[in-house]
Amino acid sequence: MSVVLVLMLASLLVGLTFLACFVWAVSRGQYEDLETPAMRMLTDDEDARGQGPRAKQKGKRPHE
Amino acid sequence: MGAWGQGAVLSGVTEPGTVTACAHCGATCPDQHHRDGDHFFCCAGCRLVYTLLHEHGLDRFYSLESSPGVRPADSAQAAGAFAHLDDPAIRQRLLDFSDGRVARVTLRIPAMHCAACVWLLENLFRLDDTIGPARVNFPRKELALSFDETRTTLSAVVRLLARLGYAPELNLGSLDAQAKDPGARTLLLRLGVAGFAFGNIMLLSFPSYLGLDPTADAAMQHFFGLLSIGLALPVLLFSAADYWLAAWRCLRGRFLTIEFPIALGLLALFAQSAGEILTRTSEGYLDSFAGLVFLLLCGRWFQHKTYASLSFDRDYKAYFPLAAARHEQGQLRTVPVTELAVGDHIQVRHQELIPADAVVLSGEPCVDYSFVTGEAEPVRQPPGAYLYAGGKQTGGVLELQIAKPVSQGYLASLWNHDAFHKPREEPLQTLTNRAGRAFTYAVITIAAGTTVVWWLLDPSRALRAGTSVLLVACPCALALTAPFVLGTAQRLLGRHRLFLRNSGVVETLARITTLVFDKTGTLTRAGGHAVAFEGQALTPEERTWVAALARQSAHPASRRVAAHLAATPQPASAGVVAVADFEERPGQGVRGVVAGHRICLGSAAFVGVADGNPGVCLSLDGQPRGRFAWQTSYRPDLPAVIQRLRPRYALAVLSGDHAGEEPHLRALFGPQAELRFGQAPQDKLEYIRGLQADPRRAVLMLGDGLNDAGALRQSRVGIALTEDVGLFSPSCDAIFDASQFARLPDVLGFARSAVGVIKAGFIISLLYNTIGIGIAACGRLSPLVAAVLMPISSFTVIGFALLATRGAARRHGLEAA
DSSP: OHHHHHHHHHHHHHHHHHHHHHHHHHHTTTTTOSSHHHHHHHHOHHHHTTOSTHHHHHHHOOOO | OOOOTHHHHHTTOOOTTSOOBOTTTOOBOSSSOEEETTEEESSHHHHHHHHHHHHTTOTHHHHHSSSOOOOOOGGGGOTTTTGGGGSHHHHHHHEEEEOSSEEEEEEEOTTOOSHHHHHHHHTGGGTOTTEEEEEEETTTTEEEEEEETTTOOHHHHHHHHHHTTOOOOOSGGGGSOOOOOTHHHHHHHHHHHHHHHHHHHHHHTHHHHTTOOTTTTHHHHHHHHHHHHHHHHHIIIIITHHHHHHHHHHHHHTOOOTHHHHHHHHHHHHHHHHHHHHTTSOOOSHHHHHHHHHHHHHHHHHHOOOOTTOOSOOOGGGGSOSEEEEEETTEEEEEEGGGOOTTOEEEEOTTOBOOSOEEEEESOOEEEOHHHHSOOSOEEOOTTOEEOTTOEEOSSOEEEEEOSOGGGSTTGGGGGSGGGTSOOOOOTTOHHHHHHHHHHHHHHHHHHHHHHHHHHHOHHHHHHHHHHHHHHTOOHHHHHHHHHHHHHHHHHHHHTTEEESSTHHHHHHHTOOEEEEEIIIIIBOTTOOEEEEEESOOOHHHHHHHHHHHHTOOSHHHHHHHHHHHTSOOOTTOOOOOEEEEEEETTTEEEEEETTEEEEEEOHHHHTOOOOSSSEEEEETTEEEEEEEEEOOBOTTHHHHHHHHTTTSEEEEEOSSOGGGHHHHHHHHOTTSEEEOSOOHHHHHHHHHHHTTSTTOOEEEEEOSGGGHHHHHHSSEEEEEESOTTSOOOSOSEEEEGGGGGGHHHHHHHHHHHHHHHHHHHHHHHHHHHHHHHHHHTTOOOHHHHHHHHHHHHHHHHHHHHHHHHHHHHHTTOOOO
16 A cells, blocks of 8 residues: 555645646746737747847846 | 738738728828838828838738738827926836836837737837837736836837837826736635645545545555645635635624635534544545635636726826926926926927916917817817816917916816725625625524534534534535626626626626716717808818818818718719818918818818807808808717616716707606706716715716716716727726617616526525535535535536526627627
């Protein structure tokens, strides 16, 4: 039965990791604006290929 | 999403002679005067933006959506505009951050409307290298950007935005720190923790779900139990914290809300589970406990729908300008409006707002009070007149002397009324709380009775049976009904551009007995004036000439005349008429020579006729010909709406206007309706208060202007009707798009149906509770029964609430658009 114990604790640990990620995401404000990232994604293709000057700028963009 | 790739570019290219859409904003071009290569534009502003973007390699803007541009306001081109933003006192309060080199500012830009706008605003640094990274928050319509303070100024950044058509909303209210909503974050965290605990406790409860023999591995069973308590503790202390606080407030305030029986049930659940696990009697009900908290929080989250881009709490500050030009020792200086004092001399130019009640020293006042009254027609005043704050000067320069401090003007003083000082009524009398109160008494009685009976039969089981009743009677399903019904109703209404401040407004709407309407801008259409020509009839040719002249001007009156003349058939031979010697005098009129005839269009004094009536006078070759008069035009749906409302509601109309329209309104509203004219903002508020002296009356006020703000606030439900929901609206409970005015009876009917759905949901949840209480009172409640019964009851009620509310919406013609 000790196998079950170990597995149980391991699964709890995995769950806790996800909970921690969630808490981190919420406190960073990632759930506050769910619309703009979706719109940004539509216009990001060109820059992702590194064609626009945005590619250079990206490195400089400070995280809020 | 519009056309990708080619379509958008092609839209501006057409052969001469056909109707052309502006390549920038998509509006119809009046002529083909403005062009850049193959592209045509409706105005110089649009062409300028196009050229600017083109030169900086930002053509992609036009391929993201079809005609995504916004027509820039004419005033944005002025070089001195926004200079007041660099005043240290204003700058400091607008900037989020500044270290002398880099500054950050958050601006609200109502004009942004699509993915292309987001892209352009976030790529501003390509236009101007003094601008740093920018981030758009689309739901809030906010742009946060940083700029290099050593090389540019805030005013230059704002001017660039305005030139592109994205003028930020800057007013006296922008100076106040913006309140953020911290509740949403905490709620999400609580929900996450509860969901995590719920899932894992269920996992740990699997042995008992599968009916494994608990005696086979007692140590393991006990370990799982302890682990469950460990997982349930954060739920008890963090996730459910609001319920403990609310229950404590109930005890202290000696009133009962639905939170009290919920807290009681949750506490009984946790206490009995922990006790039974620690004494190794059973595996406990902690899965039900975590599940209930999780579902309750889901309900709260669902109900917590807000419209971030709308503002329901504006006061007069949102209408007032940031700064004014004051005369100081012979010089004109821009100062923040907050620094203005009585006696100061200020200058107000064309299209500027009057910041405080003031007396005219010189100049010709022609004031547009549309923010205040909803009436778009500028009012001409004699020199020396007393002007109220909030009006916009159209025409020449005014010199004013301030008569009252900004915060105590005619309008602003409305906000000093005590209606604005008491907080909005806490909805304690909701259906849920009333049902919860009766429920609480019943449950406590049954629990006490059960304990006593079992005490007589078998004292060892008495306490357990009593707490079983309390825990199974946790009115979770009852508490979930209203959030899901009201939340769904609020979302469905939102799809029809009927935005409620919060979902609780639906319940209040259902109890309305009296409807009070403002007239101007509410019953009538703002700017939707019918035009009639009075005087010597014009020949078709003359009509073409006048129309050609009127088209040259951007003034609303000229546009209205042009639209009126264009609406009638034109002679085939007309063709394009050239206007020579065109001259426009702001606030007075336009003149020019068309086909060899001198035409003069404008105010009576400008045209040179004696006519005191509002409207636009016309003279042809020096001969007065007549007047284009405005007629009040009611919303076309008005008669039908009133017809449907009359049988059920008491109606009233409050108008700031003279009583000229009384016969018409009387015929429409019927003999019972109260019609009041010449009402000042304060009068409207007092009238509503008078109605409310009768506690059986619940008053709904429908208004639009700042002058209705007091009445909107005083009434049970205040609804602001607005042509553009992104723009100005006074403090209110709901913002309705004016085009949806005809739906008012449906909305009220739907609100009543929604309350019916809530009541039906209560009955369903009570049925489940009765079954549960029955089992518990017999002393037969096992953790497994609770684990099955509670989720089933909650999910039935949620499913019923969602489906029945949608059904009700369909019956009232409000199905998902």
